[in-house]
Amino acid sequence: MYHLLYPLRSYLIVSGHQKTNVMTADWLTILSKEPFIIGVAISPKRYTYRLIKESGEFVVAVPTLEILGDVWVAGTKSTPDKLKYMKISFIESEKVKTKSVKEAVANLECKLIDERNYGDHTFFVGEVVHFMYDGEAFKNMVPDLKYKFLAHVAMNEFTTFEEKIYEC
Amino acid sequence: MYHLLYPLRSYLIVSGHQKTNVMTADWLTILSKEPFIIGVAISPKRYTYRLIKESGEFVVAVPTLEILGDVWVAGTKSTPDKLKYMKISFIESEKVKTKSVKEAVANLECKLIDERNYGDHTFFVGEVVHFMYDGEAFKNMVPDLKYKFLAHVAMNEFTTFEEKIYEC
Numbered sequence: 001m002y003h004l005l006y007p008l009r010s011y012l013i014v015s016g017h018q019k020t021n022v023m024t025a026d027w028l029t030i031l032s033k034e035p036f037i038i039g040v041a042i043s044p045k046r047y048t049y050r051l052i053k054e055s056g057e058f059v060v061a062v063p064t065l066e067i068l069g070d071v072w073v074a075g076t077k078s079t080p081d082k083l084k085y086m087k088i089s090f091i092e093s094e095k096v097k098t099k100s101v102k103e104a105v106a107n108l109e110c111k112l113i114d115e116r117n118y119g120d121h122t123f124f125v126g127e128v129v130h131f132m133y134d135g136e137a138f139k140n141m142v143p144d145l146k147y148k149f150l151a152h153v154a155m156n157e158f159t160t161f162e163e164k165i166y167e168c
Numbered sequence: 169m170y171h172l173l174y175p176l177r178s179y180l181i182v183s184g185h186q187k188t189n190v191m192t193a194d195w196l197t198i199l200s201k202e203p204f205i206i207g208v209a210i211s212p213k214r215y216t217y218r219l220i221k222e223s224g225e226f227v228v229a230v231p232t233l234e235i236l237g238d239v240w241v242a243g244t245k246s247t248p249d250k251l252k253y254m255k256i257s258f259i260e261s262e263k264v265k266t267k268s269v270k271e272a273v274a275n276l277e278c279k280l281i282d283e284r285n286y287g288d289h290t291f292f293v294g295e296v297v298h299f300m301y302d303g304e305a306f307k308n309m310v311p312d313l314k315y316k317f318l319a320h321v322a323m324n325e326f327t328t329f330e331e332k333i334y335e336c
Contacts, residue, residue, distance in 0.1 A: 001204060001296075001299055001301075001309070002198045002201055002204060002206075003306060003309040003310065003311065004230060004274040004276060004299060004301055004306060004311075005177070005179070005196070005198055005206070005228075005230070005274075005276075006311050007177070007311055007313075007317065007329055008177065008198075009173070009175070009176065009177075011173070026198075027197050027198045027199065028173070028197060029195050029196060029197035029207070029208075029209060030170045030173055030176075030194075030195045030209065031195065031209045031286040031287065031289055031291055032209070032286045032287025032288045032289050033170055033287070033288055033289075034287060034288055035287045036169060036170060036287075037286045037287045038170075038173070039197070039207075039286075039291070040197075041197060041198065041199045041200070060173075062172060062173070065334065068334055068336065069336070072336035106172040106173075108172060108173075113286075114284070114286070116282070116284065116293075118199040118200045118205045118207075118281075118282070118293060119199065119200025119201070119202060119203045119204075119205045120200045120201055120202055121199055121200045121201075123199055123207070125284075125286060128169070131169055131172060133169075133172055138171060138172060141169070141171040141322065142171065142321065142322040142323075142325070143171065143172075143174050143175055143321060143322070145175070145321070145327060149175065151319075151329060153310065153311060153313070153333060154309065154310040154311070155310075156335055156336040157310070157333045157334070157335055157336075158333070158334045158335075158336065159313060159329050159330055159332060159333055159334065160329070160330055160332075160334075161175055161319060161327050161328070161329055161330065162327055162328055162329065162330055164327060164328075165321060165325045165326070165327055166233065166236055166325070166326045166327065166328075167324055167325055167326075168236065168237070168240035168324040168325075168326065
């Protein structure tokens with residue numbers, strides 16, 4: 001009944017040195033502001049699991065509605081072979097050997113600092129050692145909802161945010 | 169620069185046995201499907217931190233736009249004194265002594281199974297031992313976007329989801 005916490009944002013997890021793989025993950029959270037630490041739960045069945053174990057790194061890329069098709073492929077197909085069905089491209093990262101996603105509005109480069117097994121997933125904890133982002137999509141540190149950040153509703157259903165802000 | 173992962177869903181964390189406290193948390197994720205395990209990052213400065221340590225329990229309540237005012241108070245004021253500024257009410261939970269929120273569309277009762285310090289927050293990991301939910305808001309395990317689930321954009325700005333589904 002994890003659906004009770006949905007919709008959740010969908011992110012792309014890039015991993016691998018020799019070969020670059022990319023998968024979609026909704027089970028991701030911020031853990032600390034300073035230092036900036038995040039965590040993502042990944043099933044040991046995923047190819048990405050093995051690549052993160054091997055490399056001790058991963059990159060979190062922030063997709064928008066524009067690349068929803070790729071987010072779907074990355075979440076449903078396995079191994080880097082899936083890339084032939086996708087249109088995104090990779091660029092060099094700054095502080096890790098794992099690549100970043102050119103078409104993402106932000107890329108967070110993470111070095112693995114902890115991993116914990118919880119039930120059917122492993123929680124990979126990474127310190128964000130560098131980030132790149134589109135200054136228009138995050139002006140003054142505030143995400144601009146015009147950029148249509150993706151959220152996963154259920155199965156093959158995604159949504160995005162109203163462009164209306166409710167001020168408290 | 170944790171803002172790069174925003175907007176994020178906002179949830180209410182209920183804690184305490186003798187006295188009930190409630191705070192707002194965005195830094196929450198699912199960790200495992202079976203068993204159903206979730207985790208939430210909470211600053212040691214928060215009153216909730218002490219209550220979860222003492223009781224070994226917490227409840228995650230899912231708020232909607234209807235109680236945004238309370239979500240804001242719960243996130244910005246401290247100690248159970250804040251409740252006098254709020255309109256939500258508490259009901260008995262089923263499997264934990266910590267109360268649930270009557271006005272939430274779902275309540276997930278958690279027993280603490282792990283805690284880890286990451287930077288400036290502690291990550292509390294709980295097994296969901298029971299849940300209650302509004303069957304209209306989650307028909308066939310799919311959240312109905314008509315219910316206007318809350319997402320935090322920045323500071324005092326919140327939003328909710330488009331009622332449009334993009335099918336892959």
